Amino acid sequence: MTALLRQRDGHLTRDLLRAPGGFGLGQVPARLKPDATADLVCGYCSTGCSLTVHLKDGKPVSLTPAHDYPVNRGVACPKGWEALAVLEAPDRAKTPLRRDASGVRRPVSWDAALRTMVERFKAIQTQHGPEAVAFLSTGQMPTEEMALLGALAKFGMGMVHGDGNTRQCMATSVVAYKQAFGFDAPPYTYRDFEQSDVIVLVGANLCLAHPIMWERVLRNPHRPDIVVIDPRVTETAMQATQHLPLRPKSDQALFYGLARLFVERGWIDRGYVEAHTRGFEELAAAVAPFTIHRTSAETGLPPADIERLAATIHAGRRVSFWWTMGVNQSYQGVRTAQSIINLALMTGNIGRPGTGANSITGQCNAMGSRLFSNTTNLLGGRDFENADHRATVARTLGLDPDLIPRRNSWAYNRIIEGILREQIKGLWVVATNTAHSWINQGQARDILGRLDCLVVQDMYASTETAQMADLVLPAAAWGEKDGTFINSERRIGTIRKVARPPGQALPDFAIFKLVAEYWGCGSMFRAWESPAAAFQILKRLSAGQPCDITGIAGYDMLEEHGGIQWPCADGDAPPAAHSERRLFEDGRYWHADGRARLLFETPRPLPEPPTDRFPLILLTGRGSAAQWHTQTRTSKSAVLRKLYPARIYVEVNPADARERGIGTNDSVHVESRRGRIAVTAFVTRSVQPGHLFIPMHYADTNRLTDAVFDPYSKQPSYKACAVQLHPAI
């Protein structure tokens, strides 16, 4: 039987490798001439720049930013320029690795790896129930791959729980938008950056984190007021016309204080509020206690600065509000995001050029994950708990509706807790580095270590999480496979295979197909024969949803148009090439009554306030434009390595440094209730007295952070915990 299986699977593997759509191990696909160019959407951040890869003799030799793409128009940041360089690193995962009885990871064949994975996961499910195996995925794979993983895991392998690293990043915006607008939809187009006369950036450091969006701000011909609300003097704040260095997590109080001022002064767009929103009177009553004095006391901002910001927003004709992780990564992120949405709605700053309540996304395909990964949403932005939605998805996929779980997945934090409580015994981690990026890392690693079986699917075998794995599955990377990403402005763009994956590494799509075959549910996914075929399935899954993309013929149309923003429904006039579209121009939202909701709640104090023992607040975030997250990719480029400090460092205000006798480049210890780490001091006024900042890119940072979460979105509150700083003696 085993021999038969092996023979059959051997055939299958070979068939899959030969399949159309670029699974293959061979050179670049035949459709690309040996000396051609191909345009690929960048695989790092959500800006979604297009990069032109130049091939010589069938190999990629260089890359330049695409000139005619509506997103980046000929520019790219250092990560984009170096995107090819990181593919050839020596620590690429080239063959499956399996941990043997003595604890050493040894190379094995795909056949052995897949048999091991299936045997061990099935044994866990037999003993502890199907829910005892879960997955964690990503915002950094093509939508076709995420959708196949989510469908395979939940419909084919019987899992109920699967979440993504987008929980660490976007969950707050998802919930905020769903509750306010009736669907998860960032409403803007990047042209809004160029059309605003007031740009309000809340907890967003565009200059580092979205440099090409910042380029769009610089193209604004209206000499806009640029307001940065951030406790730190970031690179973006340095270029702002107004910087409000508020106390961490006091944004909600600030926006309620602003709302009160607007109500008091009659600066409300009454016509818009009455026609398109619900809950204004209740909101006005709820913000009444936020007098300028209370707001000033809670935010630490002088009353005059708050008044000035109010006056600027009131005077603006096209005001856009943008937020990122300074808002989302908070124990009260959802209500904070909604306090921003409220102000945009109350002032009628939405649905017109240069306006909007705009959450900027993070990873290249965060939006694909939000709509199609089948984690928190059922495929196509639907709801697992809704029988009609399950029926539609089952019909579209030709499946028995009973195969679709009737309840939502646990969120990431609950999956981790489930391991601790021995409810989850097997975990499949795909394209995320939990052992580095998850909050309170000491605890997270201890918990991952308790699993019966940890499978890690990554392009590198060296990540902190892969090093803990029982089984490593080697994945092809960006540039080595086909598919689509959805950027921050809802634009769908393509990536193409231009390079050969190293060794036996396979595109994630092919790995999922193989897992399906070995699991015995391959027949459920026959129609998913290639990424291009999967795209046609995604289109059908989107039909009738706000994110309807049935009007997009396929990859060629996407490439001809310079990407296409959703919605793009079949029957609608096709969008003009290179067009830029925003949502809500008709003032209709996706709640049944067509109105947006104004939502609020009393702000809460910091969960871990400073004390005598831990008197400082630690902020974390992006450290440079050249570093990406846990650095698995960006640390492989010699060019990028020159652009950031190799060693972990902490930014300290001169007052706190002086008090402790600390100078720049001194070795210091930063300690929280979770642990103590050794870092280098950088004394700078960019952080306020009482605050420290450590970039997230270094493995030790999350040894300090405190595992608290927003109650609605379950997003981790990475950006404020209590710490102490000592000289290292």
Ligand SMILES: Nc1nc2c(c(=O)[nH]1)N[C@H]1C(S)=C(S)[C@@H](COP(=O)(O)OP(=O)(O)OC[C@H]3O[C@@H](n4cnc5c(=O)[nH]c(N)nc54)[C@H](O)[C@@H]3O)O[C@H]1N2
């Ligand atoms: N170079 C680079 N670019 C990236 C990434 C990367 O790793 N490297 N990652 C991408 C991803 S996935 C994401 S999610 C984005 C993140 O993009 P950003 O959110 O812009 O980046 P962060 O530095 O995490 O956080 C932004 C700011 O929030 C501030 N902040 C902290 N607490 C508060 C608060 O309570 N209120 C306010 N108003 N501000 C606060 C911090 O001081 C920080 O300057 O970047 C994307 N782009």
Ligand SMILES: Nc1nc2c(c(=O)[nH]1)N[C@H]1C(S)=C(S)[C@@H](COP(=O)(O)OP(=O)(O)OC[C@H]3O[C@@H](n4cnc5c(=O)[nH]c(N)nc54)[C@H](O)[C@@H]3O)O[C@H]1N2
């Ligand atoms: N303290 C602190 N912690 C944070 C944050 C913070 O601001 N402060 N920010 C949080 C945020 S917003 C985010 S998004 C997370 C990010 O956290 P992670 O998702 O853990 O970070 P990455 O380094 O991007 O991990 C992606 C992994 O996927 C692999 N990979 C890349 N491409 C592919 C592919 O095509 N296939 C496969 N199979 N693997 C691939 C990479 O090698 C890498 O190991 O970190 C969070 N953690």
Ligand code: SF4
């Ligand atoms: S800004 Fe983002 S999408 Fe553009 S090149 Fe840089 S990392 Fe890539």
Ligand SMILES: [Mo]
């Ligand atoms: Mo993120």
